[in-house]
Amino acid sequence: EAQVTQNPRYLITVTGKKLTVTCSQNMNHEYMSWYRQDPGLGLRQIYYSMNVEVTDKGDVPEGYKVSRKEKRNFPLILESPSPNQTSLYFCASSRGQGGIQENYTFGSGTRLTVV
Amino acid sequence: GQQLNQSPQSMFIQEGEDVSMNCTSSSIFNTWLWYKQDPGEGPVLLIALYKAGELTSNGRLTAQFGITRKDSFLNISASIPSDVGIYFCAGQSYAGNMLTFGGGTRLMVKP
Numbered sequence: 196e197a198q199v200t201q202n203p204r205y206l207i208t209v210t211g212k213k214l215t216v217t218c219s220q221n222m223n224h225e226y227m228s229w230y231r232q233d234p235g236l237g238l239r240q241i242y243y244s245m246n247v248e249v250t251d252k253g254d255v256p257e258g259y260k261v262s263r264k265e266k267r268n269f270p271l272i273l274e275s276p277s278p279n280q281t282s283l284y285f286c287a288s289s290r291g292q293g294g295i296q297e298n299y300t301f302g303s304g305t306r307l308t309v310v
Numbered sequence: 311g312q313q314l315n316q317s318p319q320s321m322f323i324q325e326g327e328d329v330s331m332n333c334t335s336s337s338i339f340n341t342w343l344w345y346k347q348d349p350g351e352g353p354v355l356l357i358a359l360y361k362a363g364e365l366t367s368n369g370r371l372t373a374q375f376g377i378t379r380k381d382s383f384l385n386i387s388a389s390i391p392s393d394v395g396i397y398f399c400a401g402q403s404y405a406g407n408m409l410t411f412g413g414g415t416r417l418m419v420k421p
Binding site for chain 2: 199228230235236237238239240243253254285287299301302303304
C-alpha cells in the first residue's frame with residue numbers, strides 16, 4: 196500500500212531533550228515536506244526537500260532541522276525542544292519536484308507535547 | 311509568507327443542509343486545492359483546480375477557482391454525518407515549490 200509513515204504517533208517530552216520524528220514513504224517520491232498544524236493557523240510548512248541532499252526552509256523553520264540522505268526518509272529533528280513546539284506534525288510527499296500537487300500524500304500525524 | 315484567509319472557521323449544521331466555505335488570498339495562485347482532514351488523520355485531497363474560472367465537482371462537492379486567481383470556494387450539498395471534519399484550502403503559486411494552507415473550516419453535522 197502506498198503510504199507515508201510517521202513515527203511516533205504521540206510523544207511527550209521535556210524541554211531541551213533532543214528528539215527525532217521519522218518519516219518514510221514507499222512511493223519513490225522526490226518531494227517531501229514537514230508541516231505543523233496549530234488551531235486556526237492551518238498547516239504551516241517547516242522544511243521541504245526536492246530530492247536527496249536538497250533541503251530548504253519553509254515558513255516556520257526556526258528550532259527544527261531536517262536531513263534527506265535517502266529518497267524514502269525525511270526525519271525532523273528538534274535539537275532543543277521548547278513548549279512552543281507543542282503541535283501536531285505532518286509529513287507529506289509528492290511525485291516530482293513541487294509541481295502539480297495532486298498526488299500530495301500526508302502521513303497520519305505526530306502529536307508532540309513539550310513540557 | 312503568503313496569507314490565505316479561510317472562512318468560516320467553524321460551522322454547525324443540520325444533516326441535509328448545504329454548506330459553503332471560501333478562501334481568499336492577497337497573492338495570485340495558479341493551483342487551488344481543497345483537502346479534508348478526519349480526526350486523527352492527515353489531510354486527504356478532495357478537489358484540485360488548475361484554471362481561473364474552473365468549476366469542478368466530486369460527488370456532492372463542488373469547488374471553483376476564482377477568476378481573479380485570488381479566491382476559491384467549496385460547496386457541499388445535502389450534508390451527511392460523515393462530512394464532519396476540518397476542510398482546508400491550499401494554494402500554489404507560480405514559484406511552485408510550496409503549498410500555502412488556509413486556517414481550516416471545522417464542520418460539524420447534527421443528525
